[in-house]
Amino acid sequence: MPEHADEFAKSLGALALEFLRNPARREEWRDFYDLFHRVPPLPIGDGEWVVTRWPDVRATMGHISAELTALFPSTSIPEVNKLMLGMLPHESGSEHRRMRALTQPLFKEGRLSGLEPEIVRQVESLLYPAAFTEVGRDIVGTLGVRVPEILSCLLLDVAPEDRVAVGDWSRTLYRQMGRYDQSASETDAARGAYYGFRDYVLRRARMPSGPVYGGVGRELFSAWQGGQLDDDQLLSYFALFLLTGLDTITYAIANSVSFLGSSPQVFSRLRQSPDLSGVAFSEAMRLWGPIRLCVRHLQKEVPTPSCTIPKDALVFILIHAANRDPEFVADPDQVRWDRSGRESMAFGIGPHGCLGGALGMLVGRILFRSLCTRCTRIRVTPDPERASFIPSLPILGIEDVRLYAEPVG
Numbered sequence: 001m002p003e004h005a006d007e008f009a010k011s012l013g014a015l016a017l018e019f020l021r022n023p024a025r026r027e028e029w030r031d032f033y034d035l036f037h038r039v040p041p042l043p044i045g046d047g048e049w050v051v052t053r054w055p056d057v058r059a060t061m062g063h064i065s066a067e068l069t070a071l072f073p074s075t076s077i078p079e080v081n082k083l084m085l086g087m088l089p090h091e092s093g094s095e096h097r098r099m100r101a102l103t104q105p106l107f108k109e110g111r112l113s114g115l116e117p118e119i120v121r122q123v124e125s126l127l128y129p130a131a132f133t134e135v136g137r138d139i140v141g142t143l144g145v146r147v148p149e150i151l152s153c154l155l156l157d158v159a160p161e162d163r164v165a166v167g168d169w170s171r172t173l174y175r176q177m178g179r180y181d182q183s184a185s186e187t188d189a190a191r192g193a194y195y196g197f198r199d200y201v202l203r204r205a206r207m208p209s210g211p212v213y214g215g216v217g218r219e220l221f222s223a224w225q226g227g228q229l230d231d232d233q234l235l236s237y238f239a240l241f242l243l244t245g246l247d248t249i250t251y252a253i254a255n256s257v258s259f260l261g262s263s264p265q266v267f268s269r270l271r272q273s274p275d276l277s278g279v280a281f282s283e284a285m286r287l288w289g290p291i292r293l294c295v296r297h298l299q300k301e302v303p304t305p306s307c308t309i310p311k312d313a314l315v316f317i318l319i320h321a322a323n324r325d326p327e328f329v330a331d332p333d334q335v336r337w338d339r340s341g342r343e344s345m346a347f348g349i350g351p352h353g354c355l356g357g358a359l360g361m362l363v364g365r366i367l368f369r370s371l372c373t374r375c376t377r378i379r380v381t382p383d384p385e386r387a388s389f390i391p392s393l394p395i396l397g398i399e400d401v402r403l404y405a406e407p408v409g
Contacts, residue, residue, distance in 0.1 A: 012036075013044040020050070020316060023391040026292075033321040040306030041315075049315045054329060056304040057322035060315055062350035065300035067092045075176040077187055079194045084177065086236030087244075092299070096351070099237065102223050106155075106215050109358045115154050115214055119366050122150050127403075128374060136381075136404040139257050144250040147363060151249060152242050155359075157217035159210055162200070169197040170242045177243075201238050202231065216241055245356055248347075251290035251390075251397030252360050253367065258387060258401045259284040260368060261380030266335050270372035276337060277372065281364030282344060283335045286323045288384050289346030292396040293318045296352070319345050320396055375405040 012035075018025050019032050026032075036042075036052040041060070043049050051060050060066055074084040091099055105111065126146055131137040149167045152158075158166050172193035176182070182190065204210070205221045212218050217238075224234045260267055260280070270280055294317045302309045309315060322345060324332040329343050347357035354360070371378060380403050382388075387398040 009042070012039060012042055016042060016044050016050045020393060023389075026393075027389070029320070033318075033324060036318075036321060037325050037327065041304055041309050043313075047313055049309055049313050050318065051304070051309075051315055052318045052321040052325075053306065054322040054325035054327070056306050057317050057319060057345065058349065059304040060296065060302055060309065060317055061294065061319075061345065061348060061353070063298075063302045064351055065298055065311075066296035066302060066315070066350065066352070067096070067299055068294070068296060068352050073180075074178065075190075076180040076182060077176060077190050077194075080173060080176050080190055082232070083173070083194065083236055083239050084243075086232055087240040099229075099233070100351075100355070102228065102237075103216050103219050103241075104355060106219065107355050107358050109362070112214070112359055112362055115151075115359075116362065116366065118150070118154060118213075119147070119363060120370070122147055123363075123367055123370055124374070127370065127405075128407075131375070131378075131403050131405040132407050136402045139401040139403055140250065140254045140399070143253050143257075143367075147253060148245045148249040151245060151359065151363070153213075155214035155216040155241050156220075156238065157210065157212050157214065165196065166200070166242070169193045169200075170246065173197065173239070174243050174246050197239070197242075198235055201235055205234060245359075247392075247395050247397065248290045248354070248356075249360060249363065251395060252285065252364060254398050254401045255288040255290060255384065255396065256281060256284040256364055256367065257371075257403055258380050258382070258384045258398050259288050260371065261378045261401075261403060262383030262385075263335070267372060267378060269337070270368060271376075274369050274372050277368035278361065278365040279337055279339075280335065281361065281368050282341060282346075283339065284368075285346035285360075285364065286329075286339075286344035287333070287335075288396070289320070289323070289344075290396055291346065291348060291354075291394065292320045292392075293394055294348060294352075295394070319348070371405070374408055376408055377406045379404050 039052060041049050041051045041056050051057050073081050075081050123143065126142045127137060149170065152170065153163045153166060172189055176190050205224050209218060220229065220234060220237055223229045229237065266280055270276055296315045296317060298309060298311055298313045298315060301311045323329065326332050330336065347354040347360060380401055384398060390397040390399055
């Protein structure tokens with residue numbers, strides 16, 4: 001019996017490794033989740049573990065010792081690598097808590113309400129009237145690009161005249177993440193973007209206070225002026241808010257529009273009750289949120305309801321699976337209008353949970369409310385069950401979404 005159990009564990013480990021390594025296998029996520037919802041945290045070799053069940057995911061992500069540490073370079077360009085590895089998620093312990101505390105209060109839902117008029121303007125100008133035409137609206141290439149960029153600029157108090165340059169730098173730098181094979185021209189472009197970005201940030205830090213929108217830029221420059229951040233920390237923290245929403249917000253928008261456009265009963269309910277837009281978007285994120293998994297490096301052993309994961313383990317935490325765990329999430333594949341927000345971990349939880357989760361929810365609520373009040377009917381191609389996803393391991397993103405809508409009146 002122990003021998004059979006050992007062989008079964010090895011076969012499960014092989015399946016998990018295949019899921020992590022092979023994008024084609026990740027297209028078959030339903031079979032994988034249905035099997036692994038019953039599996040406790042599983043060692044898969046070389047100190048790596050996979051965690052899939054809802055209570056184990058919650059326990060692991062919420063533990064203070066579960067850190068996202070810089071175990072490997074982010075890119076082969078030294079200047080850009082230093083910038084990225086200095087970003088907040090790679091900080092640990094008391095330094096992480098200190099730097100996170102500098103801006104965390106700015107991400108409370110009430111503090112973000114001042115950004116709502118500009119977000120509404122951006123969303124509606126990008127959606128309409130294009131969505132009402134025969135060719136519809138490409139969501140990933142329009143809202144998926146412009147909305148994250150404008151959010152970063154608003155949060156960082158970037159003046160309108162600087163936003164095009166800042167957007168160009170952000171896209172160029174972001175494309176270097178995970179790249180080790182850049183051509184000479186790509187390297188030159190990335191270095192140019194880095195030094196342009198660096199000069200801009202340090203110049204603003206030395207200037208009198210400019211316009212304030214989201215207030216994050218103001219807080220960072222105030223911390224730098226007060227000696228709480230050095231030059232490198234200022235640059236990396238500024239880059240954090242410039243870069244990290246470029247895929248999570250992009251695919252939160254794309255995935256949620258795909259979901260709503262292929263869920264006529266949900267859309268019909270929202271047409272009757274637009275105030276439920278936030279609830280509907282929360283459910284869309286639980287089912288199709290942009291974060292497939294998180295990786296954590298355990299600084300201490302972490303007890304979970306199923307077992308204890310040892311110190312120094314590198315843990316792949318499958319949020320997308322946990323959010324559909326039928327043992328702990330009632331009707332996991334259905335929209336529940338009375339569902340507790342605590343059930344979903346779409347934007348992460350714990351010490352390294354997404355600072356911008358409330359901002360993502362604000363964008364989603366605005367987007368869903370606009371669609372249900374401006375449109376009598378919507379449809380999308382493709383629906384999420386038939387969509388092709390980007391090959392990323394951590395990001396769950398539909399490659400292409402096109403929206404077709406009929407206007408009110």
